[in-house]
Amino acid sequence: MTALPQDPAPTTPPVSKAGYLVEMRDVSVSFGGVHAVNGVSINLRPGEVLGLVGGNGAGKSTLMKVLSGAQPPDSGQILIGGEPAAIHNPRDARTYGIECIYQTLALADNLHAPANVFLGRELVRRSGVLDDSAMEDATRKLMGRLNPRFRNFRGAVQSLSGGQRQSVAIARAIHFNATILIMDEPTAALGPAETAQVRDLIRQLKDEGLGIFLISHDIHDVFDLSDRISVMYHGEIVGTVNRDDVTTDQVLAMIILGKKPEEVTAEELEALHASG
């Protein structure tokens, strides 16, 4: 991965006066009586990786689905570059430069790689006919940088390996000049070599000035890649900490106990160590 996998030169994204790319304010989502996300505020700067961690059902994915337009919030506000943004569906999110790589990858297994990269944004010629050759060409160039060993451009993505499928999902997210990238468990299904590749890519995108939300179960991934870490617990933010100010133990305690480091008692910490 030598060159930057974005087509035109990255434009400087709009930021708020405080320097934020995205601000989510007091966002709530409930399913029936359950508060999946409860009054959460979170923000992201350009060139920053924000690790979003928490146990199962903590509300990380739901929060990110609000941002990507897949889940309308019950209340709350989203600001993009300091301006209120109306995000009602994935199409809206894309117009704000928000791209999401879902844990499930969200690929149409019956279609080939170029069709998946351009899903919902197909290139057409002036006559309105699909320009499959141009889409294949763009996908080849993209893959040449993302995953040079990728060869199968005309077979259904069903027949690809986990890493190759991941490459397709990533290619789709970054081809359209995203400024805000959401990655939901990007390395969960990958082998060691492919995981390393994805980590390199995240650093590279960060250097380009993208803001990245990184959801991961892997605390080491999060510590290696993130600038700040937000911990969610039962639909609420326990706290947001600078990576350099905390230890993995402290973050683990936040995830499991749902308390900030200074609130955790010595006994609780001991009990945690005894059980872990």
Place this chain on the structure above:
Amino acid sequence: MSEILTPSPSVGDRLRQLPQAGRGVVRSADIDTRLLGLVAALVIIWVGFNIASGGTFLTARNLWNLSVQSASIGIMATGMVLVIVSRNIDLSVGAMLGFVGYTMAMAQTVWLPQALGLGLGHPLIWILSVAIGLVLGLGIGALQGFVIAYGFIPSFIVTLGGLLAWRGLIFQYAQGQTIAPLDTTFRLLGGGPQGSLGEVGSWIVGIIGVVAVLIGLVLLRRRQARYGFQVRPIWATVAIGVVATVAILGAVWVANSYPWPEQLAIQYAEANGIEIPPGGLVIPTGIAYPVLIMIGVAILMTHLAERRRFGRNVYAIGGNPQAAELSGINTKRTIMLVFAIMGLLAGVSAIVQTARLNAAVTGLGVTNELDVISAAVIGGSSFAGGIGTIPGAVLGAVVMQSLRSGMVLLRVDSPTQDIVVGIVLVAAVGFDAWLRRRST
């Protein structure tokens, strides 16, 4: 010992490698193997029936009839492919066809002549009737599609309701009456000797088809080469071009080899003052209009399915509905359009069937939905979604009709025909599933 451990390749081994080699040729030629299998099945069926019937199956007359009989189901099967690909089903096509057909018959025999004061046989009558049929079909399909997509009611239920409702409406306003005869120009759309292109017209259509195929092959090569992609080997392009040319011109030749019935030819000669040559007057029939309509529909639908954003989105929805939604595809509108197109095609088939019958009967289109779904499924459409081709469905319709027509020639009774077609349907899908499991 070493000879036993490493035997030289036996004849059996070499034979086993043969299909492998064949598969290599097909792969490098970039041909749809599923379609090829369907063509092979069709050849076997045709040759088998020809032998069993003592040579009456592969005659110009029978093949011409077969083409006309396949047209109505073939037209609707192209729409059913998109319905099935998008993980839906339409059980109402037969009832829609009946309802639209009946309405068109009423329009041209009662409403238009009376309301507009047009005399019977006025050219506007058949044009308006056709327009009414198409708009009505489109409207009914769109209505059902709207309920399915925006009302979140499964298509099985909505179209089952449609089947009952549209059929019920026919009985209600037809009161069991048959409406006949229909407009004389409208009737031509159903085929028959006069409802055909004739010799010269058929050759012209055939030559246009050949030229279009050849230009398409050249353009594809040029486009792929421009981007530096892997291009079909030149022998494969040439072979495909030759096969397509022979197939198209062969079909025209067969259609032109079927002459008008003698009585009709004599009547025609007398009416037009043509002298009947010694040995009788031979007027080639040529390609029937319904067949021409089916070919046109199949080309348009293939274009829509494979070369347009809409088609790509339908396949994406079938492959992974969530992914399609998340990628910003308007899935609801797309599904509604799929059903609208299905309704429109039921309207087209209604034109063909009523015109062919020269009447509208209350039983028009009954059980057509089963034939249409069978044709699409035999043609390779999968209820799992995302898989199916338009040419496959048209071939599926021809396979179904070939079985029926062949069994009629062999004087097999109707219940036995149904049993055979039923078994073939299940066997075809089972075979397809088995092939797919092996290939992945």
